[in-house]
Amino acid sequence: MAYDKFSKIVSPAVPLPIENVDTDQIIPARFLKAVERKGFGDNLFRDWRYDKSNQPIADFPLNDGKYTGKILVGAKNFGSGSSREHAAWAIYDYGFRVVVSSFFADIFKGNAINNGLLPVVVSPAFLEKIFAAIEADPTAEFEVDLPSQSFTIKATGESEEFDINPYKKHCLQNGLDDIDYLVSLKDEIAAFEK
Amino acid sequence: MSDLKIRSGRKNNFMEAKTLFDKIWDAHVVKQVEGGPNVLYIDRHFIHEVTSPVAFLGLKTRGLKVFRPDQTTATPDHNVPTIDQNLSIKDELSRNQVEMLKKNCEESGITHYGLGSDGHGVVHIIGPEMGLTQPGMTIVCGDSHTSTHGAFGAIAFGIGTSEVEMVLASQCIMQPKPKKMRITVNGTLGKGVTAKDIALYIISQITTSGGTGHFIEYAGPAITSLSMEGRMTLCNLSIESGARGGMIAPDETTINYVKGRKFAPQGEAWDKAVAYWETLISDEGAQFDTEYTFDAADIEPMITYGTNPGMGLGVSQTIPTGSDMEGTDKATFLKSLKYMDFNPGDAMKGKKVDFVFLGSCTNGRIEDFRAFADFVKGKQKAEDITVWLVPGSKAVESQIIAEGLDKIFEAAGMALRQPGCSACLAMNDDKIPEGKYAVSTSNRNFEGRQGPGARTLLASPLTAAAAAVTGVIADPRDFL
Numbered sequence: 001m002a003y004d005k006f007s008k009i010v011s012p013a014v015p016l017p018i019e020n021v022d023t024d025q026i027i028p029a030r031f032l033k034a035v036e037r038k039g040f041g042d043n044l045f046r047d048w049r050y051d052k053s054n055q056p057i058a059d060f061p062l063n064d065g066k067y068t069g070k071i072l073v074g075a076k077n078f079g080s081g082s083s084r085e086h087a088a089w090a091i092y093d094y095g096f097r098v099v100v101s102s103f104f105a106d107i108f109k110g111n112a113i114n115n116g117l118l119p120v121v122v123s124p125a126f127l128e129k130i131f132a133a134i135e136a137d138p139t140a141e142f143e144v145d146l147p148s149q150s151f152t153i154k155a156t157g158e159s160e161e162f163d164i165n166p167y168k169k170h171c172l173q174n175g176l177d178d179i180d181y182l183v184s185l186k187d188e189i190a191a192f193e194k
Numbered sequence: 195m196s197d198l199k200i201r202s203g204r205k206n207n208f209m210e211a212k213t214l215f216d217k218i219w220d221a222h223v224v225k226q227v228e229g230g231p232n233v234l235y236i237d238r239h240f241i242h243e244v245t246s247p248v249a250f251l252g253l254k255t256r257g258l259k260v261f262r263p264d265q266t267t268a269t270p271d272h273n274v275p276t277i278d279q280n281l282s283i284k285d286e287l288s289r290n291q292v293e294m295l296k297k298n299c300e301e302s303g304i305t306h307y308g309l310g311s312d313g314h315g316v317v318h319i320i321g322p323e324m325g326l327t328q329p330g331m332t333i334v335c336g337d338s339h340t341s342t343h344g345a346f347g348a349i350a351f352g353i354g355t356s357e358v359e360m361v362l363a364s365q366c367i368m369q370p371k372p373k374k375m376r377i378t379v380n381g382t383l384g385k386g387v388t389a390k391d392i393a394l395y396i397i398s399q400i401t402t403s404g405g406t407g408h409f410i411e412y413a414g415p416a417i418t419s420l421s422m423e424g425r426m427t428l429c430n431l432s433i434e435s436g437a438r439g440g441m442i443a444p445d446e447t448t449i450n451y452v453k454g455r456k457f458a459p460q461g462e463a464w465d466k467a468v469a470y471w472e473t474l475i476s477d478e479g480a481q482f483d484t485e486y487t488f489d490a491a492d493i494e495p496m497i498t499y500g501t502n503p504g505m506g507l508g509v510s511q512t513i514p515t516g517s518d519m520e521g522t523d524k525a526t527f528l529k530s531l532k533y534m535d536f537n538p539g540d541a542m543k544g545k546k547v548d549f550v551f552l553g554s555c556t557n558g559r560i561e562d563f564r565a566f567a568d569f570v571k572g573k574q575k576a577e578d579i580t581v582w583l584v585p586g587s588k589a590v591e592s593q594i595i596a597e598g599l600d601k602i603f604e605a606a607g608m609a610l611r612q613p614g615c616s617a618c619l620a621m622n623d624d625k626i627p628e629g630k631y632a633v634s635t636s637n638r639n640f641e642g643r644q645g646p647g648a649r650t651l652l653a654s655p656l657t658a659a660a661a662a663v664t665g666v667i668a669d670p671r672d673f674l
Binding site for chain 2: 107180189
């Protein structure tokens with residue numbers, strides 16, 4: 001699936017200081033019935049964003065006007081549970097390009113990278129600093145630099161490097177996915193099958 | 195369905211001790227991408243209606259065909275109704291997904307077990323039933339509970355839709371090799387303690403992220419004494435510890451289970467396969483990145499009290515007080531209890547239950563229905579409780595009827611439904627109403643998992659049966 005090339009993003013961030021955010025919360029199962037990939041952002045965090053009568057719940061960060069930006073900051077074990085790629089699609093479709101946590105669930109992390117959504121793993125201590133920076137000033141900006149693999153709190157200049165597989169980094173920077181590459185290996189794969 | 199070539203890999207250095215996982219993984223690496231993941235060959239691919247349509251759409255957009263259609267098997271399970279399956283599906287979006295799966299399979303030459311057909315069922319139930327799941331294989335599906343198939347000594351894990359598209363396009367995916375964990379459970383399980391309880395106990399100990407980045411091998415006498423059904427339940431729940439998958443070395447139990455099934459190797463191919471399967475053990479001295487050892491004697495029937503599968507405890511115990519927690523830990527704990535409307539320190543036994551759900555890829559196999567039937571035989575359903583009994587497949591349903599278990603359920607005031615994922619994730623009409631408590635044999639107690647506002651308590655079929663006849667959380671051992 002085509003996505004925007006990723007290089008550097010400077011943006012404020014939306015905090016979600018809840019642990020073990022599972023993919024059923026990111027996109028509840030009843031919204032998985034589409035056969036095309038579009039519109040999932042409307043139902044991102046549906047049951048945390050809206051009450052029973054579909055009214056926005058004021059104190060949920062996505063509904064709180066003071067928080068904006070392309071970076072979502074979660075607490076540890078973000079994206080646990082179901083393998084539904086709709087979770088990554090929903091976050092991307094809503095407008096986020098980066099998700100930050102001290103710890104991601106494996107399948108979610110892979111799905112995010114495969115869809116141009118950069119998962120940034122920071123240390124627990126640095127994560128606390130990010131939350132503190134947002135709390136001190138919701139318009140505080142952060143810089144996510146993929147080429148140098150760094151995440152910077154602009155207000156303080158504090159920075160941490162993050163890991164990413166070199167191959168996946170190349171894919172993200174160039175907006176590439178794995179399918180074209182795998183299809184180019186067909187002869188090798190057929191030989192392997194023998 | 196073609197017979198698959200056994201990929202036993204290159205001969206490795208005779209001194210090198212390998213884990214079960216390494217042996218299978220290494221035999222399936224087509225190529226190591228420089229600075230990147232492995233190109234991993236996939237023997238068996240299962241698809242269902244929810245996570246495959248966008249993958250098929252992607253193939254069409256690229257003008258690609260399915261590379262190896264005979265290695266993919268399809269069935270609709272997540273969305274299907276569990277009553278009146280002979281009628282058209284009422285929900286338009288669900289019907290569209292189910293029809294789209296059929297159409298995509300017809301166009302690509304993929305075997306499809308449609309609603310109401312003999313092979314239909316939950317994707318992780320039908321694979322093993324038909325012998326499609328075999329030791330030594332790599333198996334994927336766009337569903338996290340693909341870990342179920344690891345019970346046969348296969349590398350089986352859930353993938354996203356982009357990866358479903360990769361497998362359809364090339365029969366391969368790009369995967370970094372995970373770390374290896376061994377969980378050994380020594381001793382003998384007590385009366386009324388099942389594979390489900392082992393799994394919930396392990397997750398309560400290592401947490402829902404304890405297995406992240408790892409593939410688990412389960413070992414030890416309490417594990418090898420489990421039936422294949424029990425092993426599937428245990429491996430199924432591996433993902434709930436964050437692990438991509440779990441596996442158990444194939445042994446006589448495994449081989450006896452696979453033998454004679456529809457797609458199991460036959461004749462000479464069978465002998466050759468068994469000879470290979472017998473080599474699928476972790477060599478003595480093989481290195482694991484992480485090891486845990488537990489004692490079966492410490493495990494009692496388990497139940498969850500919170501909103502992730504790691505929030506579990508013995509049914510006779512009380513909810514933690516949370517006094518030793520702080521920061522986001524404590525906030526998450528309290529948020530969870532608020533959702534459940536439980537208080538720190540509450541006892542679990544005696545809490546009111548509104549629904550019981552027996553089914554899902556975790557506990558929807560014949561053995562689960564036998565255990566439940568055995569328990570409720572001669573007893574009556576509690577007055578204010580709704581019991582949903584949902585077989586994992588048509589084959590399970592037929593076996594239930596052949597053994598007369600349906601009559602036992604009827605006499606107890608409970609009715610059997612038709613196969614599907616049902617209330618496990620409530621994509622169909624089987625939704626637990628807001629605020630109601632459901633003791634469920636499924637795999638996830640996340641907020642809203644069984645319906646918006648539903649409160650889920652995960653447990654074994656025995657503990658579910660005890661709730662069904664008492665109307666409250668009860669210890670099944672008190673009745674055995």
